Amino acid sequence: MMHNVSHVSFFFLSGFNYTLNYRVALFSLTLLCYCFIVLVNVALIVTIILDKNMHEPMYSLVCTFCMNGLYGTTCFYPKILWAMLSPVHVISYSGCLIQALVMYSSASSDLSFLAAMSYDRYVAICRPLDYHSIMSKQRVLLLVCFSWLTPVCISAINIILTSRLKLCSQYIDKLFCVNFNIVKLACFPAETIVNSIVSYILIVICLFLFFFIVWSYMYVVNTCVHSLENRAKFMQTCVPHLTSLLIFSVSVLFDIFNMRFGSNLSPTIQNVIAIEYLVIPPIMNPLIYGFKLTKIRSRILSRITFKITFLRKGLY
Template sequence: MDNVSQVSSFFLSSVNVTKNHQVALFSLTLLSYCFVVLVNVALIVTIILDKNMHEPMYILLCTFCMNGLYGTTGFYPKVLWDLLSPVYVISYSGCLVQAFVIASFVCSDLSILAVMAYDRYVAICRPLEYHSIMSKERVLLLVCFSWITPFCMSAINIVLTSRLKLCSQYIARLYCLNWIIVKLACFPAERIANNIFSNITIIIYVFHVFFIIWSYVYVIKTCVNSLENRAKFMQTCVPHLTSLLIFLVTIFFDICNMRFGSNLSPTIQNVLAIELLIIPPIMNPLVYGFKLTKIRNRILGGITCKIKCICPV
């Protein structure tokens, strides 16, 4: 049992603000979480209730929003609780669960973006075969792939981490991350299995990025000489590329923060640490809601109908 961690809880990085500012920050964070839930649930419900949207692109978008809700649920409730507490503490098991949720959320986001890129490739480059290739069975299989694979890989990483003997209880973030827990291991030799599997995970998701790039190279080639395809690209591909750009930029800033953040103030480090869990879940449904005509018209129609019911002329 020598390799079993004796750590029972972790101390997280705190937000150094006065009591009044703490209340204001709690209110702002709660408002942000409510907004994330509102916009994502609105898009999910709109797609589920409208049978005209039971198509691969909208099903994948619904999956994307569900994943956003899943990821933020692993972050916001704990942070809200901490903002009302004098000390930011999390149990050992709770830390591992949070690390799993956040890792699987990030990996699932990239997997779903890869599947969405494949869907747009088939829709634009092979339109006559679209319905046969993107059948309900194939879409279901791709959705399962985009969730189950990240979950399994994240679970293996967490299991490997749970075997480490840790020599510190301090995590220099507002939330738990697997690689930060691994860095607390007493003996570097124990981290070899974690490092190997983490590198395998990184390589797999780098290939996801290359696959997305490959898909869009073909999509852009197809759209160059076709006015109809260019219109389809602007309507359906631009939101996807915007979501991908938001994801990659937030990941880039998070990596920079992890590698060079020690030179920054704690406040800036905390802001850079949470932007990956705040910006994409808020922006993605807004980008798709405003850009995709079916969703925009359905939501605006629902709002107009409710206004007329409340305030009849």
């Protein structure tokens, strides 16, 4: 018989119980990882903002894409670093809901931004004469707002619905809060039907965005086959987007697999799979765009060269 613990004020993150023996090493590695994520993302964002030559739709979308990566990771890393130093691994009820909101909205926004970037590349390659009229500043601002606000609003509705549930446990078997894990603690599964409906709506939207991306690049590839110039443009500007899409897709599939079938895996593997989405994409995305997009790469390298030269002159 379940005991009703509907007035939950905090949760125990029991996923930490498996990593206590390696606390110092994991804390150092996690801190290093977070610092590197902040460094590479901020470097790319600042480079795009400060360089007026990159105030173009494609670079603006890349900039907001990396901002969204920081938005998602900032809700995870400071909390997990603090938890690693604490003897009891807890999170407040409200803090857990906020973290779940940020996790869901950040992941959904990533796909929205990838869809916006695929549309930008479709217009640039398939309709180059209309590019500047279609991808105006107002249209780009609209795409950015839609890409971020829509997932946030849908995720917020889901979290509000979750907050009304009566919970029968305070233990989340994970390193961080995810709405799926909170809903599983509900005393009465029948009350979670509305949550499931909203979640399915979000899944349908994400599937639509994914197929829209595929549709866009089918047209882009078809156009590039007949033009050497377009093929060069595709390799230069579309490959980074497709690489980010591949990383995103693999990370999400691993996370879904872990949520649905992770009970058959060891706790350590479950934890590794759970956090890979918060490690690999935030690191790889700015590196991919920084190295592959010529303007960003040349600008960053020129800044590094200038600083090295300045330091050498200072020493001598």
